[in-house]
Amino acid sequence: MPAAAGGAATRPTQRQGDKLQHRLVQPAHAAAAALYAERIRGDSRRYAQHLSQCAAMPGAPKGAGFLATGWLTLLPWQRKLESAAMRSAIRIMLGLPHPALEHVAVRCKCGRVDLSATSSVEALEHISACNRFNKLKPHNTFAKSIETIIATTGSGVLIEREKMYYPPAPAGARETFRMDLVATGVPGIAQRLAVDPTITNPTVPTVLANAVLRHGYAANQAQEAKIVKYQQHIPTGDLFYPGAAELYGTACDTLVDLVEKLGHSAAAASRSAGERGHAGAVVAAYRQELSVGLMYARTGMLRDAVERSLDPQAAERQQRARDSYVYRVVHRGASFYHRSGPGSGRGALGSERVPG
Numbered sequence: 001m002p003a004a005a006g007g008a009a010t011r012p013t014q015r016q017g018d019k020l021q022h023r024l025v026q027p028a029h030a031a032a033a034a035l036y037a038e039r040i041r042g043d044s045r046r047y048a049q050h051l052s053q054c055a056a057m058p059g060a061p062k063g064a065g066f067l068a069t070g071w072l073t074l075l076p077w078q079r080k081l082e083s084a085a086m087r088s089a090i091r092i093m094l095g096l097p098h099p100a101l102e103h104v105a106v107r108c109k110c111g112r113v114d115l116s117a118t119s120s121v122e123a124l125e126h127i128s129a130c131n132r133f134n135k136l137k138p139h140n141t142f143a144k145s146i147e148t149i150i151a152t153t154g155s156g157v158l159i160e161r162e163k164m165y166y167p168p169a170p171a172g173a174r175e176t177f178r179m180d181l182v183a184t185g186v187p188g189i190a191q192r193l194a195v196d197p198t199i200t201n202p203t204v205p206t207v208l209a210n211a212v213l214r215h216g217y218a219a220n221q222a223q224e225a226k227i228v229k230y231q232q233h234i235p236t237g238d239l240f241y242p243g244a245a246e247l248y249g250t251a252c253d254t255l256v257d258l259v260e261k262l263g264h265s266a267a268a269a270s271r272s273a274g275e276r277g278h279a280g281a282v283v284a285a286y287r288q289e290l291s292v293g294l295m296y297a298r299t300g301m302l303r304d305a306v307e308r309s310l311d312p313q314a315a316e317r318q319q320r321a322r323d324s325y326v327y328r329v330v331h332r333g334a335s336f337y338h339r340s341g342p343g344s345g346r347g348a349l350g351s352e353r354v355p356g
């Protein structure tokens with residue numbers, strides 16, 4: 001926006017100019033979103049998906065669309081996006097069919113649903129609700145993004161994850177009270193930080209009726225379920241965050257709180273070390289990181305369904321090879337992006353971001 005367009009007597013700074021542009025286009029965006037929402041109102045699954053990835057609706061909770069579009073703002077040289085995953089993600093975002101589902105007969109592992117007869121949203125809806133589809137990988141992809149932002153708040157952060165029991169499981173319970181991430185040494189946070197991420201889908205039948213009426217219903221319902229499950233077992237003084245997010249981008253309220261808390265802590269820590277630290281910029285970067293993780297969880301589910309349908313044995317072999325590779329790299333503490341595993345070219349919907 002040119003400075004003159006503001007009509008102000010004083011020349012606006014860059015920051016003021018950005019806000020002016022935001023104010024000018026905001027009503028147009030809101031009107032376009034409302035018009036679009038009205039047009040798809042009759043398709044409740046599409047509408048629930050729209051609500052989950054939309055932040056512009058009046059009366060929306062603070063987590064509305066929080067992680068929906070951050071992946072769209074990545075620049076090529078950040079090297080965090082595979083173009084195949086990007087194409088899949090855009091098709092899912094727009095509710096379009098996916099070519100990999102259209103041109104081959106793709107059945108879910110359960111055998112009951114022909115995914116090739118559905119849109120990408122309907123396919124995701126089934127996969128994310130189907131008992132035969134393993135949801136551990138998308139969960140881990142998203143959990144890894146949360147771990148990454150916690151780890152980058154400061155150099156003294158120690159994170160324990162996955163296998164540990166937290167708190168010690170009651171007698172007879174097996175893995176019931178396992179906490180995904182427990183962090184100590186986060187700058188500015190004296191307590192232990194316990195986070196148990198989960199991904200929920202507002203378009204599945206069990207929540208759809210409420211999800212179209214209440215923005216963020218699925219995320220906040222998952223948040224409440226985690227709190228009910230864990231609250232009586234959390235040691236006094238520890239901080240517990242459920243970390244629930246909807247598959248299409250809305251975060252539960254407490255996940256927004258966590259991202260803001262971590263961003264402010266990291267910014268304050270870098271300022272006290274004599275560096276520049278702007279909390280808003282750090283929060284934006286964390287939000288983007290989580291958005292990319294959620295996007296890879298989404299596209300990875302579709303790709304896995306296609307690969308397993310086309311060649312179940314090859315998919316299993318590849319998974320085993322990938323797991324052992326990831327294990328080695330994770331334990332050397334390295335971070336990387338997996339481009340393509342053996343045989344993943346055929347029918348692949350996108351490369352997965354391997355936790356590491």
Ligand SMILES: [Zn+2]
Pocket residue numbers: 108109110111112113126127130131132133
């Ligand atoms: Zn199925």
